[in-house]
Amino acid sequence: MTHDHDLVLRPTAAQTEAALNPPPGRTGGDLVVETLAGLGATTVFGLPGQHALAVFDALRRSSLRYVGLRMENNAGFAADAYGRITGEAAPLLLSTGPGALTSLAALHEAAAASAPVLAISSQVPTAGLGGGRRGYLHELPDQAASFRGVVKSVHQARTASQIPSAIEAAWKSALTVPHGPVWVEIPQDVLLAPTSIPVVTGGDAFPDELPPRPELTALAADLLSRAERPAIIAGGGVVRADASGKLRQLAERLDAPVVTTPGGKGAFPWTHPLSLQSWLEDRHTTDFLEDADVLLVVGSGLGELSSNYHTFKPRGRVVQIEADLGKLESNHPALGIHADARLALQALLETVQTRQDETAPDRVRDLLAKVADRIAAQDLTLEQEVLASVRRALPSDSPSFWDMTILAYWAWSAFDAKGPNRLHSAQGAGGLGYAFPAALGAAVADPTRPVLAVSGDGGALYSAAELATARQHDLNVTWLIVDDGGYGILREYMTDSFGAAAGTELTRPDYVALAKSFGVPGVRTSPDTLAADLAKALSDPGPSVVVLPTVLRMFAPTHTGTGDGR
Template sequence: MRAHPSPTVGEALVTMLEQAGVDTVFGIPGVHTIELYRGLAASSIRHITPRHEQGAGFMADGYARVSGRPGVCFVITGPGLTNTLTAMAQARADSIPMLVISGVNATATLGKGRGHLHELPDQAALARTVALWSHTLSDPAQLAATLARAFTVMTGGRPGPVHIEIPIDVMKLPAGAQSFKMPEPERPHPTAADLTSAIDLCAKAQNPVILIGGGAVGHRDRLRAFGQALDAPVVSTTNARGIMTGDELDVPASPSLFCVRELLLRSDLVLALGTELGPTDCDMYENGGFALPAPLIRVDIDADQLSRSASPSLAIRADLGAFIDDMLDRADAWRRLASNTGAKRAQAVRDLAKTEIGAKYRGYTELVAEIWQALPEATLVGDSTQLVYAGNMYIEAPRQTAWFNSATGFGTLGYAAPAVIGAALGHPGRPAVALLGDGGFQFTLAELGSARDCDADVAFLVWNNSGYHEIETSMTSADMTPIGVTPSAPDFSAVAAAYGLPSRRVTSRDALILALKDLPRPCLIEYLEPSA
């Protein structure tokens, strides 16, 4: 039996995570992390075991998006971390807070290259390529300070993944008497000069437009009040869908569409709030047609982001909520009482967008709407597949974070199957539906077993068009003979049955909706496209 005068580092870490409000950890135990699990087994924290560490990261991502709290992973040294890097990169691209805690080889062996189990030349440096911060905990007395800094970095500015590695010998050491306090990150307000300039530009504008990104999540009521005061249509990129739903100023359409670009170009002020203005949101078809007029106000928590993608007339580094609060406090100086054209302009673009996306995509978005009619509280988590591409162009999500996917930003295949489990666990009581392609689903097919293990309230909807249809189309359009785009698929129903999940194969949309209503979850539904 162990005999220490104080908890070990591994035990103290788990206690501190509890104090930080962590209720779920995703990971696969290994010989290099068992000392973390000593504390975890005795804690109130729920442990979810994926089938692959990449799945752990994607589960943490989905959990973080719907819960508003960082997702946490425990992974082993070497391959455990490298398997998680893809998920960390997706989280970095989409600004999702994720805490990855890994083992690393014993302190005396680091950097020696002697061939120890799971050894890497410099594991922390590898993590640093995608993490906002990566740190090796070598001194047990620094545990509380290290964890506090991790939460500060992860949530105090532009969110993203952070990494702490603990040598396997350090995990066992006494942590000593340490007091952990959850940090309260600064909420930076705009400077008085920036606020004065923003008020002046808003007061002069006759046709303003607001463009919001994922950084606007959590500011629903503020944004609605701000949009109404400014009488400005509010265009939502993919990760902001649902924030403005039901508001007459809502434009839930991609800036990649011509009609949205026209709205922006014909405005006399654009406020880009919490968006990186990235190509996968604003130039999905890569035709170079996205442009913003002057004047342009950009507001972002990340100072570096303000100088990327578009040069603003006014760049304001501030917490978005603080910026809007400060503007609303001074609304009498800029509120527009005349014209009231914002709702009409928004309605016109909504109508044009539905036409512009074409009959095929319009049909897909109507099916997505039927899914929400069948499961009104559902969170829809997408991979790269037809329903998702259509919805990213135009979708009226019922609320914020009810629609998210990996088809923008880093663009990972295999994301949705594990992320949907994290989403369901992050908001108990709300079902979650994964929108999957038959090709991409095979990246993480084994996570069906994880859903069964934790009895997740999820439905895996497999859109089977017999391969990588988008890539095949792109090859054909490039006057190439398609190759490598028709990987064989398993009998998905048989695989689901092997994991103990009910399933149904359908060939009509009515049957698909009926299956969503009828099947107990977790379940799998395979939809065979008529052309497949």
């Protein structure tokens, strides 16, 4: 009797010949590049550094496309976006010490947003490992320790033969739900050393599935079927799992209103009769969700933004589907289902009973009318017109990437993404400088559509060097910079809380002239001409910059806490 695990794939004659006669001149760096190609990678991001040069030398002998950015953190943001757009693990090549550490903020965002990034870092030679002080350039007593609290998993290769397996394990980890960044570390001497190991020609790193427990989905289906006022909160897990279609089927079967979190933008059609849109930072919406007798939360941990700054207090039964075990019931007691959103929604669709509620669309319209009336009473016409201009200018199938700026805060609530996986922001971890380098990564992933980046002038200063990257690779990214003379949201928070702002005003460059100095077209616009100027920039091939000098305001909060703006 033969069992599946007894089967061994025998190499072909050609594979045997190739294994017995590997090409000369290969090093540990070649094993890194060959393993990535064997796993299916086509593009890598990063920056070279002294200890990692063997990997970059190996890139010359490979078919992988290398996209180099000007700062490791920005390279991490680009890889993050590439992973979000493609659903693939995005390789990020880094050096040791300062170069590696500079990527930490980007990896933090990737972890918070469940973006699959495969960071591969060099390390000092093996003689310098073990916590001693050998005085190597870039030496840290324990480099991997700096990343363990940020990334999903850490993998270390200390010999050439360990490299393919370490990278393959990391690849699998990055793509197993919840997706996330992973870290691989290889010493310089291992990367430089000649190797006679056969060429890596393939890889088997299919991610593990995370199906729901059937007894839990049976109970959840029963609760939802018998509910009088069910409602659904859809988070980023729905987008990452490509489960938007199943979410819509379930909502329609239950006649359950749906609200999407900032990370879940586009997971449910904006104009659907059951769409509560994304007004989570609104007391009317919070009250509506609190009134649900059964609340289904899919792919969200109900964190600070998704819970209206933790003022949300559900009164009914909560059912939470979440792939990240640490987020399950972390904020509210629930029937917790640890599962991939797609598989869990499919299980519910197979067992839930159809319920009809003719009042649901009316209740949705009433809620949205209350929200609109509240905003209309705050004299925020400029802000709404600017956001509407962006929406008019941006093609419906184009992705957009938003920095932590006032216009992005508006977009979380009020922007129609026109579909899943099209609006991305740094709201996961909240770091500045995300939008432009992330948009560059998205343009690399899909050069057929123009990509929009939106920053304030403060965030733009984090990323200005990447204008060189945009020009070098001729990427179709339009960068909208809202120039209000400083850190606008922090200025507003401080003024509201303390009566005056400190440390928020900035001397900044002429962004149009700066863009042109990189060979990137730039234009200064106004709220009246924004839609036309932005549409033209997006339609022209290659990179461009549109600068909007204006001061925007946030809508008045309806919660008791305050965010930190970063």
